Amino acid sequence: MKTNKLASVAEEAEAPPVGANARRSAATRARLVAAAIEILQRDGYAATTTVRVAQEAGVSRGAMLHQFPTRADLIIAVADHIVRTQDRARRRELRGVARGEARFTAITGVVWNTMQQPESMALLEIMLGSRSDPELSARFPAVMRDLERQLAAGPVEVGDDIGIGDHELIEAMTRLHLAAMRGLMIDRLFTNDDAKTQKAFELLVWYKSLIVDRMLGR
Amino acid sequence: MKTNKLASVAEEAEAPPVGANARRSAATRARLVAAAIEILQRDGYAATTTVRVAQEAGVSRGAMLHQFPTRADLIIAVADHIVRTQDRARRRELRGVARGEARFTAITGVVWNTMQQPESMALLEIMLGSRSDPELSARFPAVMRDLERQLAAGPVEVGDDIGIGDHELIEAMTRLHLAAMRGLMIDRLFTNDDAKTQKAFELLVWYKSLIVDRMLGR
DNA sequence: TACACTACAAGCAGTCTTGACTGTTTGTTT
DNA sequence: AAACAAACAGTCAAGACTGCTTGTAGTGTA
Known part of the structure; x- marks a missing residue:
């Protein structure tokens, strides 16, 4: 084997x-x-x-x-490379953060950081573009499942650490936050005002802190 | 003239x-x-x-x-049609909602409803696809500015009504929520689980209610 | 060194896409 | 009704894109 x-x-x-x-x-x-x-x-x-x-x-x-x-082979290789590289980057960056609530909070910023990379926009282009190609729409979703697993694992584990055991909620939160960040990437294409994008992201961080307070009964 | x-x-x-x-x-x-x-x-x-x-x-x-x-003429016409149609749909749907906090809350759901339409995915495709075409990337941003004006106007006005006068905050909120919904559209392409998407959206609504409570000092 | 194999170079064929062109039908105006 | 304008139909040519093929240089191994 x-x-x-x-x-x-x-x-x-x-x-x-x-x-x-x-x-x-x-x-x-x-x-x-x-x-x-x-x-x-x-x-x-x-x-x-x-x-x-x-x-x-x-x-x-x-x-x-x-x-x-084939072209599809290249695109898949690109997507796979981005997913693996960014996962390593996130792990590396998170390694310096103490476990517990600090890490739970930090995750959002870490993901946001990787979103600033050109690789993220490239991946976004592939996400939508691959739909036009039968071969890609067959092969690409597997890469996305890898990415989703990577992104979900961290928050769930750290959530357990700090006493938020509702995995479904954590998953929904991860999904929503990732979606918001992707959406902001797109938004930025047309607003061309990084200050506005930044303010929207900070609002997201505030949202998260409110929800954590609420979950921990504070 | x-x-x-x-x-x-x-x-x-x-x-x-x-x-x-x-x-x-x-x-x-x-x-x-x-x-x-x-x-x-x-x-x-x-x-x-x-x-x-x-x-x-x-x-x-x-x-x-x-x-x-030209192809660009068609794409612009499509985008323009979608923007105008959805604006009318949102206004119509919102017309039945009482002014005040009810309307402020309802806006999120109304926008989410239009996001369920195939037109929204089409517009999203144009947003990213137009970047590949010089003529489109010159003409399309004007359509997006129209859309942004439409979407920002409502929340700001209703925000004033209920005593949230911080226009910058309202704008950031509108931007973030729209971004989140767009992101969820993309997410749904690969998760194929409407329940999860729905749960993430409900979390967004919860976020919004928490923030309103906070802003109104409750 | 001889031989097989891998990596690379460059040209070529088939297909697809766009926009232009010519001619026809339908509508409008005087 | 006659002249004009608008809408439509179908074909064509130029260019671009993908993947294939043939030939060459470099590498590993006996």
């Missing part, structure tokens, strides 16, 4: 590839993924064509097709 | 076209817009090609090109 690469990789940092060929492959793939993210967040899903990605990455079309036989 | 058609039309219902040609035009345009909305919400922006829209509408390509010379 072969080892399940995807399942194990989520926990620890990416293992650096060994061997010259493996390094070359990894470098090429990384450049393509980075270029795709850049174009996705800047120009959107429809503008993210294979030709433009290869150009932006400085990679020949042949090399690209060798690494990612 | 010519009358400004766009400015006046927002307030009252659409005037029915007079004359056979005008009726034919209006009918053709309506069918194309409806077909575009259907495809947008079902298959996404990239799949909404001019050929497919014409087919779905049962309209020849020639007729389509006569009514909407």
Whole structure:
């Protein structure tokens, strides 16, 4: 039985590839993924064509097709990369925060921080764009389920720590807050006023503190 | 000086076209817009090609090109139609609610109701999809500004009525709530569990009631 | 060193999409 | 009713996008 690469990789940092060929492959793939993210967040899903990605990455079309036989393969790789990278970033950032209520509160800010990255806009573009492609709409939801599991696990665990045992409520809260942040990303595309976006986010944080007070009977 | 058609039309219902040609035009345009909305919400922006829209509408390509010379013209017409239609729907629904705190609370539900319509998903697709097209990204933001004005006006006015005079707070609240609802629309694409979406929305309503209590010193 | 394999390069074919063009039918006006 | 305008129908050409194919350089292993 072969080892399940995807399942194990989520926990620890990416293992650096060994061997010259493996390094070359990894470098090429990384450049393509980075270029795709850049174009996705800047120009959107429809503008993210294979030709433009290869150009932006400085990679020949042949090399690209060798690494990612189809466009769907590239998009899935991009999505998967974003999900895994951001999960690591969130864990790293949260590691410095003491367990208990401080961590429960901090989670919102940590997720918000990752939302500021261009990767988040790229992922959002894929979320909506993938619907137009039968192959992607078949493969992409699995990536989203991974993401949802990652995002739900933390709050539920920390909620238990501080005495909020209602998992359904915590899950709804996580869902709502994530939705609000995604919505604010979209909103920002048209308002172009970071102060307003920031104020809306701070309101969300205030909401959360009110609810925690209420849940803990204060 | 010519009358400004766009400015006046927002307030009252659409005037029915007079004359056979005008009726034919209006009918053709309506069918194309409806077909575009259907495809947008079902298959996404990239799949909404001019050929497919014409087919779905049962309209020849020639007729389509006569009514909407370019694809951007069609998309803008769709967005504009959605914004105006939903504004009327919200006003109509809100008309039956007494002024004061009841109306302030009701606004959230009314907006949520319009979010359930396929038109909202279509508009969301346009929001992200338009970024890929230079012409659309030039023309579309104006439509969004209209929408934002519509959505902000109500809460500010009703907020004054019930003694919440902090316009900036009301605006941030409106922005956050709208963002949350948009986010929940996206979330629903991948969770496929309306109960969870509903629970998250109810949490948002609870949030709002807590904040109102706090603002009114209760 | 010989050989197989991996990674890359570049051109090509088929398909799709958009917008333009020509001609026809239907409506309007005088 | 005659002349004009508007709406519609169907075809065509240019360009773009994806994926395939053939050929080349670099790498690993015996």
